[in-house]
Ligand SMILES: Nc1ncnc2c1ncn2[C@@H]1O[C@H](COP(=O)(O)OP(=O)(O)OP(=O)(O)O)[C@@H](O)[C@H]1O
């Protein structure tokens with residue numbers, strides 16, 4: 001079943017003639033998800049498959065329910081109805097990471113950067129020596145050059161967000177959620193952090209769901225762009241973008257990139273107009 | 276000019292002493308009521324070095340420290356407990372606010388009946404007043420813990436108890452120190468007042484009162500300054516402890 005998530009969930013003419021992708025079971029299956037806030041129906045019987053080892057960008061109009069979606073998948077807010085399974089397992093059976101937009105309020109200012117990163121391991125009762133070893137391993141693997149003895153408030157915004165991302169990665173999660181992780185950073189830092197995230201992804205190939213309000217960023221980083229419509233949110237399109245990694249500035253002017261981005265924009269504008 | 280900045284606070288002190296001298300020399304105030312700064316300083320020095328004032332000072336410090344310690348030991352855990360559930364706090368908020376607004380001096384007779392005229396009554400009134408101030412601040416510190424930070428801990432798999440001990444407790448520390456500083460100031464006020472009136476034999480309040488009764492003005496000013504220095508010093512002490520242990524406060 002579910003041979004290809006991209007085809008199955010696409011409601012309107014998908015762009016790229018989807019190349020025969022390797023048939024794998026989707027990592028995350030979302031079935032019959034419903035959510036309402038008071039009278040506002042945000043999701044009504046929503047279905048989606050998230051492919052394994054891919055980076056899915058979520059893009060859509062303001063307030064359409066992007067945050068609500070990943071927060072429900074990550075168990076931060078309850079869903080009214082429906083089921084989310086990870087390889088057939090429940091959230092409580094898997095390890096996952098979540099990166100908040102507001103790094104200032106997500107990190108613990110009383111802990112040094114190192115202890116912030118190691119905190120989830122502490123919750124898992126990993127002994128101290130092993131915690132140290134695992135953080136150091138992660139640092140080496142990501143090639144991060146940062147003084148981890150500093151406190152978060154002694155670091156720049158980008159450095160702080162990098163610490164939060166490392167905190168999410170240190171448990172070796174099966175899936176990583178990021179809700180507009182770079183939107184509180186200035187442009188220069190955003191560009192830098194995109195590269196960091198891309199490197200992390202190439203390095204770890206962790207299934208990743210990234211909410212972004214920047215279409216260029218969404219496409220640039222994605223294997224699939226999930227375009228949502230509004231009220232209730234539906235999959236407006238699930239666009240494949242399979243340019244090889246690492247992608248670079250040259251990618252941004254690449255024909256295929258421009259075409260995919262234009263297509264996403266068209267779908268987006270259609271959805272905005274419809275509302 | 277920047278180099279002079281550290282000396283700015285002394286300007287006010289020098290100004291005050293100068294005005295005082297002028298008032299004394301020109302006899303603007305009756306010399307019996309206002310001794311010269313020199314006389315007051317000598318009385319302070321002598322009193323603190325082997326005089327009665329030193330003993331009274333230590334008594335007041337002792338009572339204030341004991342009362343604030345009792346207040347903190349009760350109020351901090353209770354504040355965390357009440358603050359960890361908004362519903363719980365809302366249900367006791369009125370009672371706390373009511374007694375927080377009640378002048379502690381109005382409680383003296385009650386505590387005298389309960390604890391007798393000794394130290395116990397003084398210390399318990401002060402502890403009671405300080406406790407409410409600390410309690411209120413700790414509970415608010417816990418309730419105002421950053422939602423994102425609590426969610427972050429929760430999403431990493433922290434249990435409720437873990438969220439409380441690893442996040443809420445630390446989140447509330449800056450506010451707890453605000454409570455401690457306000458609490459210690461209030462405790463000192465209550466102790467000094469209690470020492471004046473409730474059949475006391477010692478303490479700064481007693482010293483001020485006795486000096487006034489004997490019309491020994493230099494001694495009275497000396498005792499007032501000793502009390503002022505004590506209040507200022509306690510506040511400073513808590514500020515220093517806060518800077519040391521709550522290094523992230525306000526950042
Ligand atoms: N706790 C809540 N109570 C009531 N309504 C809510 C709540 N959280 C979200 N909503 C509403 O649900 C809708 C979806 O919110 P959500 O935050 O998921 O949107 P979003 O797509 O992430 O928006 P943005 O682009 O602004 O981040 C919005 O219309 C919002 O007003």
Ligand SMILES: [Mg+2]
Pocket residue numbers: 066067068
């Ligand atoms: Mg959002």
